[in-house]
Amino acid sequence: MPLASILWVDDEIESLQSQKIFLEQKGYDVATLTNGFDAIEYVKNNLVDVVLIDETMPGITGLETLVRIKEINANIPVVLITKNETENLMNEAIGREISDYLIKPVNPNQVLLSLKKIIDNKRLVAETTTTAYQQQFRELFMALNDNPDFNQWMEIYKKLVYWELEMEKSDSPEMREVFQTQKQEANTEFFKFISKHYASWVSPKSSASPIMSHQLFQFKVLPHVEKGIPTFFVLIDNLRFDQWKAIQPIFAESFRILEEETFYSILPTATQYCRNAIFAGLMPVDIEKQFPQLWKNDDDEGGKNNEEETFFRAHLKRLRKDDLKVSYHKILNHQDGQQLVNNIHNLMQNDLNVIVYNFVDMLSHARTEMEVLKELASDEASYRSLTRSWFEHSPLHQALKKVADKPIKVVLATDHGSVRVKTPHKVIGDKQTTTNLRYKHGRNLNFEARDVLAFKDPKEAGLPVPNVNSAYIFAKEDGFLCYPNNYNHYVNYYRNTFQHGGVSLEEMIVPIIKMVSKQ
Template sequence: MKILWIDDEIDLLKPFIYLLQQEGYEVETATSGEDGVELARREVFDLIFLDEIMPGVDGLEVLRKIKNENSQQIVVMVTKSEEEDLMKKAYGSWVDDYITKPFSFNQLLSVLNRTLKRRSIISEQMAEEYATQFRTFSEPADYLEWVDYYKSIVSWDLRLLDYGSNDLKVLQKEKKHEANAGFAKYIENNYRDFLNGKGPTLSNNLFAYAVLPVLKEGPVHFVLFDSMRLDQYYKLSNSLREFFEINTEFYYSILPTATPYSRNSLFSGLLPLEILQKFPQYWSFEEKGQNRFEKELFAELLKKHNLRIKYSYYKLSSIQDIERSINSIVNDKADIVITVINFFDLLLHSIPGRGDMKGVLDDERVLLNLLGYWFPLSPIFEIFKRLSKKQRRIILTTDHGFIRVRKPTIIYGGRSISPNLRYKYGPALRVDNKTALLLNNPGDISLPYEDPSVRFAIAKEDYYFIYPTKPTEYEKEFKFTFQHGGISMEEMILPYAIMNPR
């Protein structure tokens, strides 16, 4: 069992810490609220003892920050007061228990055992709640129900990270696989209707539906994190709630769920084939540079809506880019300031030495914990903090999500097949239609093509494409990697947040 004790007078507590260590507990300490919050972000603790009165940031504020990062974290408040008002304040901020100074070691052990036992009880209750919820499950009937179901799955993912039994986690993984199989069938049957306006907000109409109404009320910063999944959004939005009131809505990415298609569509207000037809100079069939005309496409979008406003555009691919641009972004007085941040790559590049990369990519809990630690310390977070002080409204979203691929499917075709693992295009493509959506005419779903012989294949669920030559080698190389471009809830169902400064 691992304990964190946060107290500015930690030296006075050394006898208790020693006795806890003798009982087999591992104890780490922090002498300030700021250090305690940082440790709680970086490491996993079974329980935190938190002093209620400390210089600087007080205990209740530290408690709120810790719970915003991880609502399941067990925290015991150490206080000198038994006043009812104080305890209500503390419990209102999700404190799990409290102990009053002065206390004996036996009293400390009693609180410790009582609180950790509660964790076991919570796990049992969680199993019952999980069984009850999914016993009555019926497959979603429309796009709104799929959003609600996906939100429920992600909520359970996050809850099970800390409290769920291994059996429950295995069951959850199976439920998610089943859900994605059903979701793929739903998309295959209904996606064409979506494109005709009978469905959710899509990439190409996100601006008109979500951004334009906010823009009419005043200046706005539009921030797009490349490749952000809903569980990551929930994690980082918890950190931002200290500075913003956040209203979360959802939209669907177009297919393929990849940057050249989804993001170009978002900034142009057009489907990919429409971009090629109306602005062929802004569409490229080359793999590199397919998104280099986003600013120009956005200018055309403003013309389409007869908007004569000032706009700025920033694309940030590295921490150095952000540090160089942060003052310009924060002080920009344009009516709409667009900031595109290569979010997922920046997160992965934050791993010290990059030596732990495999461990991070093999364990999604580690990835989320890394995000929880890295984001509040990053210059990206600083942008949000400074914008909140300037009372600027923000719309935060992403262009697509991603999924960990697990199952290979062989794709056949000529030598000119595109290299992507979740979608392919080229002549004479052949693939098992149980594992991928095969489009003999890409124009049916408004995808551009250079030649009438070109076909598209888009992987379903958690499949990824491998070639018939050296299939074992390809399978081993790419299995369990994070990919995007296909049909899954994680890649298609995306959050966008309207954020008002507090």
């Protein structure tokens, strides 16, 4: 069976017989024709993998033939071969979506290389990816077992994300399985690491800790703000590092990416804790102390993130940055997004513009029906694809594109990530116990100690004490917390959904990206 079926169209095809024989010896089936009209008919009636077309032919030109062939089958790769090296012709050919461009005289190896790039590209990339990961596997294994510190954990997670994205190119289920096992081992070790160090990180006496949610603005955003150059701080709710990598190419079309860093989300990795901490510049226990009327615990009525702007302006005042001209916008629905698009030019007069974009709520259409999301985002790859599709067509993208030709800075971040949950753990609690799947707090929690990170005193984790004797527990790795009542129903309902609030690489190590407009 031939490697592929090639159609070569050239009015001087007789002079190319030696090249035809060379390709046939390499395993390709090569049909030859002398004009565009015959080529169009041939493509209508035959299976063709690649078309090689001479640009200058009597009758209709190669470019005209290309257009007609693409009308029959838009997916057929076409290689244009020409003596003409003018820029206009090259631009037009590329605009017509050619797969390659060769300048006459061509030698057999040039044609062979072009065919390999087009036909064998996916297979060659998959083979290379698998081989490269096999070489990297041992390095990652050694890094995991070498007692990594918080900086090294960020690097390990970035490498895991890199290989997860690369594995999408591999057609080896075995290697994907090996990778998933290694990622699982990494999360197991990461949970042990967080269990050991988290309390010391959030302690007021801490001397060595990573940048966390409550320190993000002071150390990673404000240093980039300067008067006269508008800075847009864009916080996309619930954006994992791999989701950032999915939308990075879209940002790169309009912006120059200067720094691609990560920071640690506080616990619980849930919006009402992390996002309030980011804007207040305080741990939740301190927000409650300073704003006792505004802080709301899980079991309090009302919105838990309604006071972010108040917290933020107080934060700026504390840092003596309240002379900055600042705007704050929270996008909760498509209408808010369209208003942002229409208003974006007016924000250019400010020093700092904060845009909070509730991606998760909009993605799920205000939490319509989880079954829909489970279909659309059944695994990490489809979740990334959905994120890219959402962002590409979002008002946020439209708005940023409108000012991308102006001298601006963009700092992109998130409040926390999410993890696909698979392993249920039973928890028993009283009526005051919270319903969250990845963390819970209550007075009489009954659980398996090995399944969770527990804080009997919430203040040790920098958290308020909702009720006397309240404790917090956080699910590890891919676990989720279920009550015994209707246990099987809830396990089946929530398994393989994306949740947040607990301890995992995906939830806690999240992106902070600095960009400038290409202008």
